[in-house]
Amino acid sequence: MASLVGLFILSGCAGAPPITSVNGLEVVRSGDLPAPARADLVASDRPSLVGPLDKLEISVFDVPGMDTEALVDASGRISVPLIGAVDVRGLTPQEISDAISSRLSRFVRDPYVTVNVLESTSQAVTVDGEVETPGLYPVTNQMTLMRAIASAEGLTEYAKLEQVIVLRTANGQRMAGVYDLGAIRRGAYEDPAIYANDVVLVGDSPMRRRFQDILAVAPLLTAPLIILFQNN
Structure with missing residues (x-):
């Protein structure tokens, strides 16, 4: 069983590319990060609009x-x-x-x-799907996708990092953006801003659920169990 779990961990780690500097992101590998300037600590202005029940x-x-x-x-x-x-x-x-x-x-x-x-109850984002605590969370002018998910106490073990959807109405048009949290964590692109009335949906990984089911059955098997995985 220990070997099986180790295989799972190594397989997951093997698929993650190393963090490297890209346009808009500088990776510092030694020493301390520089202190932010005052302008870095102020979020860009997003008007806070008043709504019912505020x-x-x-x-x-x-x-x-x-x-x-x-x-x-x-x-x-x-x-x-x-x-x-x-x-x-x-x-x-x-x-x-x-x-x-x-x-x-x-x-x-x-x-x-x-x-x-x-x-304020009108300025809120809905976070649903594979997060620990789905619900409505207040939106500030510094809210981002990662912060919205953190507000919901993070991801569940079945969350699919590359399938996080943000639903939004812009200029009367209903739109959906698909984001990869793993790529955001690696700095491949910026953590997107989240606005009031957005809906964040975190997808489910069937592979992780199947693996959990296999682990539950594994103690009943009399022969060694070897699993080969692909990224899902």
Whole structure:
């Protein structure tokens, strides 16, 4: 049994090419990686849009009684003192602030309004398939495919690395991208960005499942068992 498991491990390792420098990736084989510059620590801007069931904090400077917390209803609206219902669906916090300021200016001179998102349920990605904890996970402007899978506590033992699908609607068109996590880990191409409403599906490896079934039966066999594998 130990030899069988060792064969499996060696077979899996033999198929992985060595990590080498490619366009956009420099491999450092000795010494420490250089420290990132400040610009490297800031993700590219992705607007955070407000949607139904998000919770907002609204503050109006120097106007007593105007500070409030508001829950976006299913139609995408909130209720604000003095001005009533405001449609905020699909707006950024700054755009909501501007909309409230514009309507509030009829009652308050030069209102200074700030809007912060306290809780967001609309900005989420669905991670499903061969991950440890499928579900909905919050999306930030730094979310990537690898981070989305890590949020779901990683892959199961049956996950198929080369068959990870991202479903997305872009400009009204439903699209699917197919990614190879092994290639991303080797630096063959960048870890792709993940956006709100994306669906990440991790495929299943039938070969790994068959191997697990064989291991379960192996103790019952009286003769040695030799398995030859191909990458699957």
